[in-house]
Amino acid sequence: MEKFIEAFQHIERPFAWLDYEALDQNIDFVNALATKPVRIATKSVRSVNVLKYIQRKLNNCAGFMTFTAAESIYLIEQGLDHLLLGYPTFEENSIKKLLAYSKEGKDITFMVDAIEQMELLQNCAASLQTTANICIDINISTDYKWIYFGTKRSPLDSIQKLKNLTDMLGDYPNVRIHAVMGYEAQLAGVPDLSHVASTKMRAKGVLIRRLKKQSLEKITAFRRLAVAHVKSIAALAFVNGGGSGSIAYTCAQKEITEITVGSAFFAPALFDDYDSLQLQPAVGFALRVTRQFDSHTFVCQGGGYIASGAIGEDRAPVFLNKQYQLLPLEGAGEVQTPFLDASASLKVGDTVYLRHAKAGELCERFAVLHCTRGKSYEGPILTYRGEQQCFL
Incomplete structure (x- = not known):
């Protein structure tokens, strides 16, 4: 924190900061661990200039995983290419714009897991006399019956359901299988919690680590069978998997050709509790202390930047200085935060100085990331918001 004092002394609070030294260390960590090409998750960054910076620094960049069709259009207009839409889209006008770019030679792949998504892509592609490349999203979550361990997104959780979908492809001549994705969210997106302080969270961590270990066999077996089935009917450009919390495991899987990484670059607070990650906090925000309630209680302006997901204390921002703690009955406030x-x-x-619980969401709050390298101020970088863009 001391290194920030000189670098940011002229910046009005609140502001968001980016530490280039920490970002570079995180990129180096990913480069060392990822033995397969890395696709950058744009939702975890949300700044065109930072996306381009990470792309230049990666040893082998496969492209970008985007989160909406409108965002994908914007990134193409900013010179990016090799886009995989991470989620199905039903926005017809945006789909047609992307297909027009694809027709011109841009590498764009749409995510699907249902016939309704393919029908819309077929209609849009046929109207433009082109072909829509699709990535089939399989569900490799683990259902233990007593607990569902993973994400409830794609319904394709069996080979039969996958076959039912692929058997219909003959009815959609303007849709072409291009890729498969199997995202092991229960490994990549769930902290291990092996070093947490509270007894309750430690007990939760023991259960999570046990469930992760038991999930490995199901993930490996089903994804390999699913990829083999799709390969039997179509040539695949890539098979995508993983995330920041499972880099080494995912890269070791034979069927995987590339891995998606996003949060590891910024290292938000939620990723402090992953046993496999040695990352440096690269992005956060700064608030001004404006009140003193008593000898130990202070109030800063702003701070209520709560992360998405299941409501809990782990969605709140955390202080860089561990001696500062939010009040349990007030938390981080919209316009002021006691601590x-x-x-x-x-x-x-x-x-x-604080850090957001999740990576890219902080950029929805701030127009600029103020950058530092060591004690030197490196200038501002625009976020999506600073570029007057808002996609979700």
Whole structure:
């Protein structure tokens, strides 16, 4: 934090910051661990300039996984290519724009897991006399009956369901299988919690690590069978899997040709509790202390940047200084945030530095990331919001 004092002394609070040294270390970590090409998850970054920076630094970049059709169009207009839409889309006008770009030679793949999605792509592609490349999203979550371990997204959780979908492809001549994705969310997106302090969270961590270990066999067997089935009817350009929390495991899988990574570059607070990751906090925000309630309780302006997902204390921002803690009955507030300073060393007017629980969501709050390298201010970088873009 001391290195920020000089670099950011002229910046009005609140502001979002990016530490280039930490970002570079995280990119180096991914480069060292990923033995297969890396596709960058744009939702975890949400800044065109930072996306391009990471792309240049990666040893082998497969392209980008985007989160909406409108975002994909914008990124193409900014010079990016090799886009995999990570989620199905039903926005007809945007689909047609993307297909027009694809017809001109851009590499664009649409995600599907249902016939309704293919029908729309067929109609749009036929109207433009072109072909829509699709990636079939299989569900490799683990259903233990007593607990569903993974994500409830794609319904394609069996070979029969997958076959039912692929058997219909003959009715859609303008849709072509291009890829398969099997995302092991229960490994890549769930913290291990082996170093947490509370007894309740430690017990949860023991269960999570056990479930992860038991999931491995099902993930491997089903994804390989699914990929083999699709390969029997179509040549695949790539098979995508993984995420920041499962880089080594996913890269070791024979059927996988590329891995998606996003959060590892910024290292948000939720990724502090992954046993396999050694990352440095690269992005966060700074708030001004504007009040002192008592000797240990201070108030800063702003701070209510709560992450999406299941409601819980792990969705709140965290302080870089571990001696500062949010109040359990107030949390991070919309316009002001009270907190405890165990050292009682703060004073009104000081700055406190925090990190968001998730990676790219902070960029929806700030137009600019103020960048530092060491103690030097490197200037501002626009986020999507700063570029006047809002996709979700």
